[in-house]
Amino acid sequence: MSETTHDGTVALSAFPPPDEGLTAAQLATKYGLTVSGARPSLVEYVRQLWDRRHFILAFSQAKLTAQYSQAKLGQLWQVATPLLNAAVYYFIFGVILHASRGLPQDVYIPFLVTGVFVFTFTQSSIMTGVRAISGNLGLVRALHFPRASLPISFALQQLQQLLFSMIVLFVIVVAFGSYPGLSWLLILPILVLQFLFNTGLALIVARMGSKTPDLAQLMPFILRTWMYMSGVMFSINHMLAGRSEAFIRVMQLNPAAIYMDLMRFALIDGYGASNLPPHVWAVAVFWSFVVFVGGFVYFWKAEERYGRG
Incomplete structure (x- = not known):
């Protein structure tokens, strides 16, 4: 269909547009257009993360360096803070409340310090994770x-x-x-499993905190309750002596308690396998991979919504 004007030329307007009648979605498909910020597939998302592994490492190192940059003691606070916490807990629970029952002093002090350091690892991962998105909206x-x-x-x-x-x-x-021995070789797999567990939790609370910033104010109370339930300052076996076996096992299967007790078993000579629940390594692997995989998928599902609104 063409239309000739009075001067003999063909009017192009007489031809229908080639895309006439197509919807916006069909046009986008035809010309290879995608939604800005659309969530990639899970496999593609993992590939993108791997491509940015150098950024992830550099960003974490920069944050670590800047954390105590304004303090005169600088990076020494990385060690001083958990040590001071351990000293306070020892005075309250070890001296005043005698929570060391069943453990001699040469075992209780490294038992307590190990618990504080290991639980602080999980606690800090969650506290920084809950603000990971909401605290970095500009980026x-x-x-x-x-x-x-x-x-x-x-x-x-x-x-x-x-x-x-x-x-x-x-x-x-x-x-x-307690001197270095073969059991100290267990430290590496324990840290790997706990890191996976902590990362999964950080991903979960990061998504939750991105929409509910007030969660960061509530989280310290949740973590403090979890700490008191996890045997940081006392041995679950000895403190709950006389309770039902099922109740003790449930308390021991708490993931925070699992990773603390595994680290204590690896480091402290007087802390034997009798303090660990059955199948402790299987439970540790279960917690780490279930929480990590579940947390990763949970976070990925909201990828296109972060930073909006």
Whole structure:
């Protein structure tokens, strides 16, 4: 269909547009257009995270360096803070409340310090994770990158901080008569499993905190309750002596207690396998992978909503 004008030329307006009648979705498909900020597939999302592994590591190191940059003691606070916490807990629970029942002093002090350091690793990963998105909205809105990079980098930051603290922990353990042995080789798999568990929790609370910033104010109370239930300051076996076996096992299967007790078993000579629940390694692997995989998928499902609204 064409239309000739009075001067003999063909009017192009007489031809119907080639895309006439197509919907916006059909037009986007035809020309290969995608929604800005659309969530990629899970496999593609993992690939994007791997491509940005150097950014994740550099970001975590920068955050770790900046954490105490305004303090005169600087990075020494990475070790001093959990040590001071352990000293306070020892005075209250070890001296005043005698929570060391069943454990001699040469075991109780490294027992307590190990518990404080290991639980602080989980606690700090959650506290930084809950603000990973809501506290970095400028970065989230300005740059395109997989948002899971932020909670993962914060969990990695806490792992690096724990590694600094472990040097002091080794000194304390040796000072109380527990010397390096084959059991110390268990430290690496314990830290890997706990890191996966912590990262999964950080991803979960990061998504929750992105829409509910007030969660960051509530989280310290939740974590404090969890700490008191996890045997940081006392042995669950000895403190709950006389209770039903089923109740003791449920308390021991608490993931925070699992990773603390495994670390104590690895480091402290007087803390034997009788203090561990049955199938402890299977339980530790279960918690780490279920929470990590579940947390990762849960976070990924809201990828396109972070930083909006």
